[in-house]
Amino acid sequence: MSLGATPTVAPRGFRLSNAARNQILGLLFVSPWLIGLLAFTAYPIVASVYYSFTVYNVIQPPRFVGLQNYANMIAQDPTIPIVLYNTIYMVVLGLPAAIVVSFLLAALLNNPMVARPVFRTIFFLPAIVPVVAVSMVWLWLYNPNYGLINASLAAMGAQVIPWLSSPSLAKLSLILIGVWSQGTTIVIFLAALQDVPRELYDAARVDGANGIHRFFHITIPMCTPSVLFVLITGMIGWFQYFTIPYIMTQGGPMQSTNVYSYYLYQNAFTFFKMGYASAMAWILFLIIVTFSFLAFRSSGRWVYYAGG
């Protein structure tokens, strides 16, 4: 902004320089966020660090125990390796599955077609269904005897599938729900696909590249920035995965869907181990930062920025 060109405004008695005036105005405009930052982010962060060094059951005042919570997490608690394994399983399997399926669906939708908005709406719809309703619908679908899938299988005389009752299958059953409700990712990929310049395809065709070549050497590279975005936001989302296991499986059977955020919630609000849960939250933060950092670090090798 070149305010120097407009010396017209001459307020009352005193005059602030434009720079000083803008400084005050700028801070005024962002002040709601500043207050929120201090009250609902900065203070909780500091308090959370403190609580993570204490034993705190909400009724008695917090008692300082140093690094004991962290030591317990690493050396004592047998549930921690289980929830870490389950959570990383979801991230490593669920996230790529969701990304690949969404990308293929977006690529399919990117073809010239009639009624594209209709198909796009159908694929997107599950993403806006409230997660509690999603859980209810899938609980019923996965019902061992009368759910749609098993009842159909039984009617055909086939073996029924123990969707949520088998420890080896439960995680995959939850991942399937995750893939089903990835509409947001489809929309992001579709927007990225529509941004790929047509000239690139024309040039490749002149050079004799077929459809599959063009898909792997133009379409995919041109969409990698969106893939990075989805990868990082998706990772953060899966690491905080909570509601569906809370409602559908309560972490079972045999802890097979006990994920990190669910166990953290239990520690905080079921067992009232607020100090321990705070320590768990910080470890979660470190894990998320590490994974995001790795994704960014590796991105130089596989993300292609057309703008340079």
Add this chain to the structure above:
Amino acid sequence: MSELTSVIRPETSERTQTVRVSRIAWKVVMYTLLVVLSLSFLFPLLWMLSTSVKDTAQTYHVPPIWIPWPMRFQNYPEAMVAQPFGLFFLNTLKYALFSAVGAVLSSSLVAYGFSRIRWKGRDVLFFLCLCTMMIPFQVRMIPLYLVFRDLHWLNGYNPLIVPTFLGSAYYIFLLRQFFMSIPHELSEAARIDGAGEAMIFWRVILPLAKPALAVVALFQMIDAWNDFLGPLIYLNQPDMYPVSLGLQRFQGQFVEKLAWPYLMAASTVVILPVVIVFFFAQRTFIEGIAVSGIKG
């Protein structure tokens, strides 16, 4: 794939003939795929609708019945009174509307400060704002719970609504992107006419930003409608529950004979407002998501 169709050239060679055939073949494959995939995405929701009008015998029939006859529409009113769903809807509506007002007002103010005024430290603070998105809610969850307890805000909607009046990083980011695309000449012209910054914000920028404000309002309303963890932590009396917790409580009590049809009827009613809003505001939605994904 898509580029196959652009090969429509007015030639009559054999090659064009082959291209045309393969084009039609591709169309057939494509539409078949689309229909099959659409149905498989829809079937959980269709199954929900179908179950919501079944009686007990139809519900537990093997093989499953897709179109029950006669349909038992009483499931809906019966499910709605099995729990005080009217109250749950009012609570959720209050949460959705107030938090949307809060998000639009605060995030647009802050985004204006981060984009249309130049001041020292602005970009550092904006970067900090983006960084806060990386912090999982779980880190802040426990201290926030304790703060709201000490403020005697638990079991009310203050813990869920008040923070929305103090800006959310994601919406600030979205609106800032939009504000930056508005030409500075417009602000300059208003300034020459003697308008102050508040006036420019209110009379020039906000009217131009209506589509972006709609995105924020919509996203926040849907978020509030779907929110589960927040209400779960802060609310403990059923009469304060939003629909998300109410539906889960309904599932927990699960004693009626028609449990599944009732649960599916209640789920349908909970989903319906979101789906209706989505249908009317599809473009806004899709564009909002697309922008955040590309520019992100």
